[in-house]
Structures are given as structure tokens and as C-alpha cells.
Amino acid sequence: MSQSPPSVFEPASKPVSPFSFGRVMVIASSSVTQLVRMKTFYFLLAFAAIIVVLMSLNPPTTPAGVLSTIKRISFGTMDIFAWLFAIVSTALLIPKDIEDRTLYTILSKPVRRIEYLIGKLLGVLFVIAVSLAVMYGICALALFSRESLYIAEELGAMQAGAQYSAEEVEAQIALIQQQGLRLELGIAVLASFLKSAVVASVTIFLSTFASSSLFSIIISVLIFIIGHAHTMATSFWLYQTDNSLLVELILKCVKIFIPNYQLYSFSHGIIQGEAVSYSLVWQMTGLTGVYLVVFIFLSLLVFIDKEF
Amino acid sequence: MSNCAVEVKNMTKVFSKGLKKSDYVVAVDNLSFEIETGEVYGLIGPNGSGKSTTMKVALGLMAPSRGSVKVFGFDSGDIRARNEIGFLPENPYFYKHLTGAETLKFCGKLCGFRGGELKDRIAELLELVELEGAAKRRLGGYSKGMLQRIGLAQALIQRPRLVILDEPTAGVDPLGSRQIRDLILKLKEDGITVFLCSHLLEQVQEVCDRVGIIFEGRMRREGPLAELIQINEQTSMTFAGAKPQLLAKVRDLIEAESDATIVEEGHPKTTLERLFISLSKSEKEEEERK
Numbered sequence: 001m002s003q004s005p006p007s008v009f010e011p012a013s014k015p016v017s018p019f020s021f022g023r024v025m026v027i028a029s030s031s032v033t034q035l036v037r038m039k040t041f042y043f044l045l046a047f048a049a050i051i052v053v054l055m056s057l058n059p060p061t062t063p064a065g066v067l068s069t070i071k072r073i074s075f076g077t078m079d080i081f082a083w084l085f086a087i088v089s090t091a092l093l094i095p096k097d098i099e100d101r102t103l104y105t106i107l108s109k110p111v112r113r114i115e116y117l118i119g120k121l122l123g124v125l126f127v128i129a130v131s132l133a134v135m136y137g138i139c140a141l142a143l144f145s146r147e148s149l150y151i152a153e154e155l156g157a158m159q160a161g162a163q164y165s166a167e168e169v170e171a172q173i174a175l176i177q178q179q180g181l182r183l184e185l186g187i188a189v190l191a192s193f194l195k196s197a198v199v200a201s202v203t204i205f206l207s208t209f210a211s212s213s214l215f216s217i218i219i220s221v222l223i224f225i226i227g228h229a230h231t232m233a234t235s236f237w238l239y240q241t242d243n244s245l246l247v248e249l250i251l252k253c254v255k256i257f258i259p260n261y262q263l264y265s266f267s268h269g270i271i272q273g274e275a276v277s278y279s280l281v282w283q284m285t286g287l288t289g290v291y292l293v294v295f296i297f298l299s300l301l302v303f304i305d306k307e308f
Numbered sequence: 309m310s311n312c313a314v315e316v317k318n319m320t321k322v323f324s325k326g327l328k329k330s331d332y333v334v335a336v337d338n339l340s341f342e343i344e345t346g347e348v349y350g351l352i353g354p355n356g357s358g359k360s361t362t363m364k365v366a367l368g369l370m371a372p373s374r375g376s377v378k379v380f381g382f383d384s385g386d387i388r389a390r391n392e393i394g395f396l397p398e399n400p401y402f403y404k405h406l407t408g409a410e411t412l413k414f415c416g417k418l419c420g421f422r423g424g425e426l427k428d429r430i431a432e433l434l435e436l437v438e439l440e441g442a443a444k445r446r447l448g449g450y451s452k453g454m455l456q457r458i459g460l461a462q463a464l465i466q467r468p469r470l471v472i473l474d475e476p477t478a479g480v481d482p483l484g485s486r487q488i489r490d491l492i493l494k495l496k497e498d499g500i501t502v503f504l505c506s507h508l509l510e511q512v513q514e515v516c517d518r519v520g521i522i523f524e525g526r527m528r529r530e531g532p533l534a535e536l537i538q539i540n541e542q543t544s545m546t547f548a549g550a551k552p553q554l555l556a557k558v559r560d561l562i563e564a565e566s567d568a569t570i571v572e573e574g575h576p577k578t579t580l581e582r583l584f585i586s587l588s589k590s591e592k593e594e595e596e597r598k
Contacts, residue, residue: 014420014466016391026417030403037405101401105462108367109418110391307370 016110023111024119031123035089040127043081047135050077051142063150067143067179068272074139075188075271081135082128082196083224089124090203091216103308113303117204117296124200129193136189140181147180178273187276191267194288198259199224201295208302226254227261259291313470313501314343314366318375321361321525335361337525338375343518345469348492348502350516350533352509358525359505360398363472366503367395379470391419394468398475400459404448408439408458411447412465419466433461436491452479460491470501477511483588489515513537546576 054070061069097103106116154172158164164172202223206216266280321336336358343349351359364370365377368385379389402411412430421429434440437457447455456476463471473492477485492515495502506512512519513533520530529536547555562568 014391016387016420018387020420022420023418026414030406030414033410034403034405100404101397101399102403104369104397104401105395105415106418107369108390108393108395109415109466110387110420111418112387305371308364 019112020115023115024122027106027111027116027119028122028126031093031120032126034093035123035127040085040089041131043085044131044134044138047074047077047081048138050074051138055142055146063146063154064175064179067146067150067176070143070146071139071179071185071271074135074142075185075192075267078132078135078139078189079192079195079267082132082192083199085128085131086124086196086200087203087217087220087224089127090120090200091207091210091213091220093120093124094204094207095210095213095216098308101308107308113306114296114300117208117299117303121200121204121292121296125193125197128196128200132189132193136186140185143181147176150176182273184270184276187281188267188270190281191264191270191284194284195261195264198261198288198291198295201292201299202259205295205299205302208299208306223258224261227258228265230254230258230260230262260287263287311345312342312378313345313347313380314349314503315378316341316362316366316375317377319362319365319372319377320374321358321365321370322373335525336365336372339522339525339527340375341520341527341530343470343501343503345501346496346499347517348496348504348515350504350506350512350519351522352506352512352519353522354507357522359522360474361525362522363474363503363505366472367393391466392469394463394466394471396456396459396463396471396473396476398478400455400462402447402455402458402462405446407444407446408450408454409434409443411458412462415462416465421466429465433464436464437461438487453481453484456480456484456488460488468500470503471495472503472505474505475508476504476506477508485511542571 051070051074054073058066097106103116107113151173154176155169158169158172199220203216203220206219207213210216210219263284266277266284270276317340319336319339320334323333323335325331325333339358339362341349351362353359361370365372366379366384368390371385377384380392382389382392403414406414409430412433413426416426416429431440434443437460439454439457439461442450442454447458450458456479460476463473476488476492480488489511492502492504496515496517502515504512504516516533518531519533519536521528559570562570
């Protein structure tokens with residue numbers, strides 16, 4: 001005997017798991033759609049314009065100097081974009097959901113609050129990762145084309161007079177290549193990404209209790225600035241014994257509660273053509289993971305009892 | 309085993325207004341009621357009476373200050389309770405950048421639906437709420453009535469056993485309002501429990517089996533609708549085709565009794581809403597004939 005099809009209303013909800021990575025990904029992809037439809041990718045056009053302007057400039061300096069300038073400006077722009085975007089988008093997403101009460105709809109479904117928080121964070125990080133990859137692609141293309149052009153020009157000029165030895169030509173080419181496109185530059189991009197991931201997790205924590213997006217943005221920027229004085233705070237803490245109680249308290253707070261954004265500054269050396277310390281890269285990645293876990297946990301502590 | 313879909317036991321919800329301990333407001337005070345599986349329960353009361361707070365506690369959006377709320381035996385904060393609930397808020401709150409179909413897809417995925425099953429369910433619900441034509445339009449361009457209908461569709465996406473409706477017909481025209489009421493009755497027919505909060509009393513009267521009247525956070529009256537609205541000391545009779553002579557005889561009979569009096573006499577009236585719907589239908593039929 002054939003069974004009649006179930007009614008549109010017939011109750012048959014699916015069993016629900018205590019934690020679902022699938023639900024996290026649904027929230028993450030919805031955040032990505034939200035950010036994309038907010039036309040956040042338009043800044044990529046601005047970045048491309050900066051590169052075009054840089055490429056058209058011909059400053060009175062050596063080829064290596066020109067390549068170094070292109071790298072410093074484009075990687076600097078990428079870094080600023082990454083952390084600024086992390087702060088602004090994260091500070092807007094959760095308060096907007098609360099303000100528009102979209103959170104009602106989401107949290108009245110079988111969704112855990114931790115899944116919501118992680119989903120939002122992953123959505124922001126995905127957009128940052130894609131943007132950084134695109135910007136790095138544009139920058140790499142520009143560097144490669146300039147580098148090839150300079151090498152061809154130098155080779156032509158040095159070999160024309162026949163007054164330079166092969167070693168001298170090689171040294172000159174190596175100098176250009178050092179400032180050109182190198183695989184290690186990817187680590188500088190990774191550093192920007194990891195730094196923005198920490199910035200986003202700090203902002204998520206702030207936006208779980210902040211009354212406005214503006215408050216979250218201002219405090220996140222302040223924490224970002226203070227986080228760059230981490231080494232200074234640490235050395236004061238370790239080596240100064242005659243600090244006042246207040247100064248000592250502030251230094252301890254900076255050391256314990258503010259992420260060390262200085263850790264990611266080693267990428268400046270990579271951009272300038274210095275060698276990469278891989279132990280520092282692992283340290284940076286590991287510490288980023290710790291920061292993410294700590295700030296998501298703190299966010300959950302506030303968010304879990306929040307009433308809407 | 310209890311047959312309760314919702315069990316509210318001595319639930320109190322207090323909101324603090326400031327930093328002082330003495331600065332607080334009691335939104336719901338020692339509220340207790342039960343909703344049986346398969347019934348339509350209406351919670352009515354004026355604005356600020358505690359209806360929405362009770363609903364939010366049932367949805368796990370708030371925790372009770374005292375007492376407990378259970379949904380199908382699970383604590384209302386438990387994710388398994390929410391898995392059984394479909395919720396339609398008073399003003400549907402969705403992402404305006406998503407289309408109708410994308411909204412249902414998003415909600416369906418949150419409830420564990422994927423692939424063909426989800427696609428079929430979305431098509432089924434869009435047809436049910438008559439929004440197939442607007443499925444690819446962003447919600448930012450939807451009217452209030454359309455938002456309410458897509459809200460109802462998302463509430464039903466996971467085939468819940470309990471549907472909570474907060475002012476489901478607020479801002480909806482009479483025809484849309486009628487459709488929603490018909491849907492509620494259809495839900496009941498299929499054994500789904502409905503918890504309805506409204507201050508549109510006529511609407512509650514039409515669909516609810518049992519009603520609770522809440523005022524200033526306290527339950528004032530509660531019980532089966534028929535019992536609550538019945539005036540026990542009066543009887544009404546409606547005649548069809550009665551001639552004036554017959555009515556005169558009935559009047560004489562009643563007047564002959566010393567204890568009985570005629571309180572009211574006249575023609576039964578239809579409601580303005582029924583009149584509006586019948587006129588709209590006949591207009592539509594006439595247009596179709598032309």
C-alpha cells in the first residue's frame with residue numbers, strides 16, 4: 001500500500017546536535033553575503049587604483065628603491081585595510097543584528113550562541129582572507145612586471161658597455177630580486193591576516209556588551225594602538241622596580257589583557273627584503289590561536305546570558 | 309507521560325532598571341499555565357502586560373528569574389526545545405539583503421535541512437504563503453503583509469510541533485488576516501500546537517481552544533474559550549423564517565413567567581470583516597467573469 005505524502009504542516013523536525021559546525025558555516029556564509037551586499041569589495045578597486053598610480057610613478061632612485069617603495073606602500077595599504085575592516089565590519093554586524101532584531105529570528109532557531117559568535121567571526125575572516133589574496137595578487141603582478149622590466153634593462157645596460165664582470169652583473173640582479181617578488185612576501189600577508197583575526201575577536205568581545213557600534217570601534221582602535229606598545233610595557237614591567245602602583249597596574253593590564261600586536265610587526269622586515277624567522281611565524285600563529293580562543297570564550301561569557 | 313507542549317510553572321521575570329537593587333520592574337509575576345499538545349492557546353492582554361516576555365522566555369531568548377518554562381519536557385533554554393518551535397515575531401525581523409527564497413534557505417539550513425529536501429520544502433512553503441512570484445525579490449522590497457507571510461513560512465520550515473505567533477495579523481489587511489487564521493486552523497487540524505499572543509480579541513475568539521487573560525504580569529482568567537465567554541444566566545435563540553405572529557407568541561410566553569425577561573431582540577449581525585471579505589470575493593468573481 002502506498003503511503004500518502006506528508007502534509008505541509010506535519011511535524012517532523014530533525015534531531016538536533018549539541019554543537020554543529022554546519023550551523024556555524026551557515027551563519028558565516030550569511031555574514032559573507034551580508035558584507036558582500038554591503039559592497040565592501042569596492043575598496044579593492046581603490047587598491048588597484050593605488051597600484052596603478054604607483055606603477056606610473058618614476059621616482060629618481062635605483063630600481064631596487066622603486067620596488068621597495070611599491071612593496072611598502074601596497075603592503076602597508078593591505079595591512080591597514082585588514083585591521084580596519086576587521087574592526088568596522090565586526091563592530092557593525094552583531095549590533096546590527098541586535099538592533100534590527102534579526103538575532104530574534106536566528107536565536108529562536110536551534111542555534112547555540114557560541115555557534116552564532118564563531119559564525120560571525122568566520123564570515124568576517126573569510127572576507128578579509130579573500131580581499132588580502134586579491135590584493136596580494138594585484139601587488140604580485142605589479143612587482144613581477146616591474147622586476148622583469150628592471151632586470152632586462154640592467155642586463156642590457158651593463159652588458160652593452162662590457163665593462164662589468166659576470167659577478168658584478170649577478171650582484172646587481174640579486175639586489176633587484178631581493179626587493180622584487182619573493183615567496184616570503186606571503187608570510188607578510190599571513191601576518192596581516194592573523195593580526196586582523198585577533199582584532200576581529202577583540203571587537204566581537206566588545207560588541208557583546210557595547211551599547212553602540214561606535215563605542216566598539218573606538219575602543220578597538222585604542223586597544224590596537226596600545227597593543228603596539230606591548231614590548232615597551234613588558235620591558236617596563238620586567239626591568240623597572242621603582243614604578244608607582246598605578247603605573248605598574250596599567251603595565252600589568254596591558255601585558256595581560258591587551259593582545260601583543262607588535263608580534264606581527266616582523267613582517268616589515270620581510271617586506272624590506274630581510275630573511276624570515278620561521279620560529280617567529282609559528283610563534284605568531286600559535287599565539288593568534290590562543291588569542292582567538294580566549295576572546296571568543298570571553299565573548300561567550302557575556303553573550304550567553306544576554307537577554308533580547 | 310505529560311501531554312503538555314508548554315508548561316509554565318510559577319514563572320516570574322524581573323528586569324532591573326538601574327544599578328540599585330531596589331530599582332526593578334516585575335514584568336511577569338508567578339505565572340502558571342499549560343498548553344496541551346495539539347491545542348490553540350491564546351494569551352491575551354494589553355500592551356506591557358507580559359505577553360511578549362512570556363513568549364521570549366518560552367523561546368529561550370530570556371531566562372526566568374524564578375520558576376520554570378518547559379517545552380515538550382525540555383527546559384526552554386535547551387536547544388532541543390527550540391528545535392520543536394517555529395516562531396513568527398510581530399514584526400518579522402530578517403536580513404533585508406536576502407530574497408524570500410534565500411531567507412527560507414538560511415532558516416532551513418539552520419534547522420539541519422540540506423539539498424533536495426530543503427529545496428522541496430522551500431517550494432512547498434512559498435506556495436503555501438502564495439509568494440512564489442516574489443521568491444527572488446529582496447525582503448527590503450516586501451510589503452508588511454508579504455513579510456508576515458514569509459515570516460510564517462520560515463516559522464514552519466523545520467516542521468515544528470509548536471508554533472508561537474506574536475500578533476500574527478498585525479498590519480495585515482483583512483484578506484491576509486483571514487489567510488493566517490485559516491492557516492492556524494489548518495495547523496491545529498494537523499496536530500500542531502499553536503501558542504498565540506494577541507490583543508485582537510475577535511481573532512483569538514475565532515481560533516483558540518483555550519485562552520489566558522494576562523494583566524500586569526499576572527494571569528487573571530484562564531480556561532476553555534467557550535466557558536470563559538459564556539453568560540450562564542442568559543440564553544439566546546436564533547430563529548430562521550419565524551413569522552411575527554410566532555415571535556409574538558414566544559414573547560407572551562416569556563412575559564407570562566415572572567423570573568424571565570427578554571434582554572435583547574433583533575437581527576443577528578455579521579462582522580465588518582466577513583462583509584468585507586464577501587464583497588471582495590464577489591468583486592473578484594465579477595471581474596473574472598468579465
